[in-house]
Every structure is written in C-alpha cells, then in structure tokens.
Amino acid sequence: MAVANRIVAEILxxxxxxxxxxxxxxxxxxxxxxxxxxxxxxxxxxxxxxxKHALCIAVNEEVVxxxxxxxQLKPGDLVSLDFGVIHDGFYGDAAITVPVGEVTPQAxxxxxxxxxxxxxxxxxxxxxxxxxxxxxxxxxTVEKYGxxxxxxxxxxxxxxxxxxxxxxxxxxxxxxxxxxxxxxxLAIEPMTSAGSWEVRILEDGWTAVTADxxxxxxxxxxxxxxxKGVLILSRL
Numbered sequence: 130m131a132v133a134n135r136i137v138a139e140i141l142x143x144x145x146x147x148x149x150x151x152x153x154x155x156x157x158x159x160x161x162x163x164x165x166x167x168x169x170x171x172x173x174x175x176x177x178x179x180x181k182h183a184l185c186i187a188v189n190e191e192v193v194x195x196x197x198x199x200x201q202l203k204p205g206d207l208v209s210l211d212f213g214v215i216h217d218g219f220y221g222d223a224a225i226t227v228p229v230g231e232v233t234p235q236a237x238x239x240x241x242x243x244x245x246x247x248x249x250x251x252x253x254x255x256x257x258x259x260x261x262x263x264x265x266x267x268x269x270t271v272e273k274y275g276x277x278x279x280x281x282x283x284x285x286x287x288x289x290x291x292x293x294x295x296x297x298x299x300x301x302x303x304x305x306x307x308x309x310x311x312x313x314x315l316a317i318e319p320m321t322s323a324g325s326w327e328v329r330i331l332e333d334g335w336t337a338v339t340a341d342x343x344x345x346x347x348x349x350x351x352x353x354x355x356x357k358g359v360l361i362l363s364r365l
Contacts, residue, residue, distance in 0.1 A: 130288065130314055133170070133221030134351045134362035136214055140164040141225055142365060144184070144212070148227045150204045158184040158197035161212055173213030173220055173291050180335065185211040187336070192279055192320050192328055192345040194335040204230035207240065209347040213291060220291050222316045223363035224349035235323055236344055239276055243321045243346040246270035246278075246299075250317045251352055254359045258309045264301030267319045271299075277326040278319060279345070282337065287316045287351055311354055314362075318349030 143164055144157050162183040165172045172183035180194075187195035187209040188202070195209075202208060206229040213222035226240045249270040253262040263284075271278050284297030295307050299319045324343030331338060339345050351363045 130219045130221065130351070130353065131360075131362050133214055133216035133219050134223065135221075136168050136170055136216060137212055137221035137223045137351075138363050138365045140168070140214070141210060141212055141223060144210055145225060145227050148202065148208055148210075148229060150202055150230055152202050154186045154188070154195075154197040154200045154202070157186060157210070158182045165214060168214070170214040170216045173215050173222065177291060183212070187211070187345065187347060189344055190339045190342050192322070192337045192339060193282055193347055194337055196333055196335055202229045205232050205236075207232055207236045207344055207346065209345070211347060211349065218289060220287050220289070221363060222287055222291065222349060222351050224318060224347045226346040226348060238274060239321060239323050239344055239346045242271055242274040242276055243319050244348045246319045246321070247317060247348040247350060250319065251350065251359055251361065254315065254317070254352055254354055255309060256311055256354060259304050260295055260297060260306030260309065261301040262303050262309075263317060264298045264306070265303045267317075268300040271319065271321050277322045277324065279322060279328060280326050281328050282320055284316050284318045284349070286314065288314050309354060311356055313354045314351065316349055316351045318347065320347045321345065
C-alpha cells in the first residue's frame with residue numbers, strides 16, 4: 130500500500146503541474162492514464178461501477194466524481210483531482226484541490242480550510258481512539274471557517290478493495306464509532322462547500338454538485354495506523 134500510494138502521490142503531482150487555463154479536463158485524464166502505464170499500475174477508478182476514466186475532476190461547484198471531457202479550465206477555477214491506482218493487489222487513493230491561476234479569496238480560504246481539516250482528522254487517527262474523533266475534528270475545523278462539510282459522501286477503509294469498511298463521515302461526535310487499532314488503513318477525505326452541505330447528482334449519473342451552486346473543495350490521503358503512530362502513505 131505504501132508503494133501504491135507513493136505512485137498516486139507522484140502522478141497527482143505531475144497532473145497538478147498541467148492544471149492551467151485552456152487545458153481540457155480530458156487532457157488531465159489522459160495524462161493520468163499515461164502515467165499509470167509508465168508506472169505499470171492500473172487506474173483504480175476506471176471500470177469501477179462503470180466509470181470510464183482514470184481521474185475524477187470536479188470544477189468549482191462540482192464536489193466529486195466529475196467526468197473528464199472537453200471542458201476548458203479558466204482562470205479563477207478551483208479544480209479537485211481525485212485519483213487512485215492498484216499495485217500488486219492493493220489500492221492507493223488521494224485527492225487534491227488546485228487553483229487555476231488567481232482565484233478569489235473565498236476559494237483560497239475554502240481550499241485552505243479543507244486541507245487543514247484533513248490533517249486535523251489525520252491527527253486523531255490514534256490507537257485506542259474512536260472513528261468519531263476523526264469525523265469531529267474535520268467538521269469543527271471546516272465550520273470554524275464558516276464553511277460546510279458535505280454529508281452525503283464519506284471517507285472509507287481501503288486495502289485490497291477501493292472502498293472497505295468502516296465508512297468515515299466528515300461530521301460527528303468524539304468518542305463514537307469503532308475503536309481505532311494498529312493495522313487499520315483509511316482513506317480520509319473531507320469534501321466541503323462554501324455554502325450549504327446539500328448536493329445533487331447531474332444527469333450523467335456521476336457528477337455531484339452543491340445544491341446551491343457554491344464552491345466546493347476536496348482533499349484526501351490514505352493513512353495507516355502503526356505501533357509508532359500514523360503514516361500518511363499518499364504524501365510525497
């Protein structure tokens with residue numbers, strides 16, 4: 130899993146360098162898939178429940194599961210890139226949110242709050258803690274900035290499958306849920322909105338957007354709990 134997630138991190142970093150005005154989202158997807166061939170790994174999302182692409186690309190009000198296509202990125206867009214691979218039977222999964230050129234102060238702050246909430250959640254991944262500790266840390270971090278956590282989508286266990294138990298809501302109470310133990314591997318992924326937490330799914334059956342059209346952001350790391358503490362597997 131360390132190898133799989135290291136590859137995810139390196140490919141996301143390469144794709145991130147290509148995010149600029151005028152680039153079509155399908156070009157980013159094609160790059161991600163080409164990188165998979167170079168690293169000799171399989172894209173985890175392609176073929177998953179019928180999804181046809183290697184990369185999920187969500188722009189502005191799109192929260193998650195955005196489909197790559199001819200859409201050109203524009204200055205001021207906020208773009209979330211969600212990506213995973215399969216290496217030797219194990220999965221890696223991570224997401225980042227990237228500005229396209231200069232973005233609004235609100236977009237900057239939303240991305241900052243979301244990434245900060247990810248690390249706040251990771252800090253609560255401790256032996257003997259509870260899953261709700263992670264959820265609570267994410268929610269309180271996001272809400273202190275005046276933003277909302279998306280409630281319809283969750284983080285998840287990960288390993289030999291892309292999505293395993295337990296589910297990890299991005300909201301909740303401390304001291305609730307399963308006990309955290311050595312050997313657990315989780316994909317922690319706050320998804321946030323500058324407005325309401327409610328979402329709707331577009332006619333393509335995949336793309337989730339904020340119901341009120343407000344900006345969204347998404348960060349994710351795959352993490353492992355060891356005797357010595359938490360390891361962030363998908364960080365360069």
